[in-house]
Amino acid sequence: MLQPGADPQAIRLQFQGASKVRISPEGDLLVNAGDSQIIQKKPFIYQNEPGTSKRRQIAGRFTLLAKNVVGVSVGKYDRAQPLVIDPAVVYGTYIGGNGTDQVMP
Numbered sequence: 850m851l852q853p854g855a856d857p858q859a860i861r862l863q864f865q866g867a868s869k870v871r872i873s874p875e876g877d878l879l880v881n882a883g884d885s886q887i888i889q890k891k892p893f894i895y896q897n898e899p900g901t902s903k904r905r906q907i908a909g910r911f912t913l914l915a916k917n918v919v920g921v922s923v924g925k926y927d928r929a930q931p932l933v934i935d936p937a938v939v940y941g942t943y944i945g946g947n948g949t950d951q952v953m954p
Contacts, residue, residue, distance in 0.1 A: 892936040
């Protein structure tokens with residue numbers, strides 16, 4: 850979740866060791882490393898409507914910024930409200946194994 854006023858264009862995902870990073874025609878992120886592939890679905894971007902439990906979907910997508918570096922492009926939204934960018938990993942052929950798996954901010 851991004852706090853009000855935060856800039857979603859500052860988001861960067863870097864995939865060290867990936868042999869190929871690409872975006873599918875459906876907007877999913879495909880990351881290959883050796884014989885492994887991770888698929889991250891197109892991000893579901895939304896804002897909660899103030900005072901309700903309703904979610905308002907915001908247009909957005911992954912963007913390739915450089916080799917193995919991905920950002921997020923977001924359509925118009927209310928910058929005075931929190932913004933949720935929710936990508937989901939759907940499939941990984943192989944993750945982990947050497948004890949050094951990390952998520953870095």
